[in-house]
Amino acid sequence: MQGQILELEQEVDQMEKSLAILMENARPNTAKVNALKTSIRINKDLIEAKQAELTQTTGGADSLASKNARMVVAEADYQTREMMVQAAVQSVEAARVAADRQARYLATSVAPVRPEDPSYPRKFENTLLSFLIFGGVYLIMSLTASILREQV
Known part of the structure; x- marks a missing residue:
């Protein structure tokens, strides 16, 4: 025009x-x-x-000037939305990189090896320890009993 x-x-x-x-x-x-x-x-x-x-408006239709003004506003809105989408894509990519970094620490790189001889419970050491404790209790009880017999 x-x-x-x-x-x-x-x-x-x-x-x-x-x-x-x-x-x-x-x-x-x-x-x-x-x-x-x-x-x-x-x-x-x-x-x-x-x-x-x-x-001028004719028959209920908007004028070309008002259409042009709305078009300029729509283009500005589109550019703003496009920038927002780009920022969101960048933040998603940054989150993905951070998650990948964290995944390295969470993943087990080598499966643990089970020992052939268990470290606990120790059967022999526990048996020896219980004999010593019960032997000590027996000695204390027998000494106490012999002291009481002499007193009576």
Whole structure:
């Protein structure tokens, strides 16, 4: 629309120049002058109509200027959303890298080997220890019993 308006304005400028050249003559051709004036008026009316199309609403439809303004706002919103999506993708990638780092510590790289001889319970050591404790208890009881017999 802007291109058509610009083209019409250039035509009007050319016609006005031609009209000015014709008017410089001492006796200009009246038919040519009237034809140029009519063409200039028609072109100016077309320019006004096209400019009105750009700025005025017709039949409930929005004007091209308001559509253009909404389009600019929508483009800005789209760019903002696109930047938000890129930031979210970057944060997901950073989280994935951090999770991969943590997974190294959680995974067992080698399965543990079970010993052939268990380290606990120690049967022989526990048996020896229980004999010593019960032997000590027996000695203390027998000494106490012999001391009590002598006293009686």
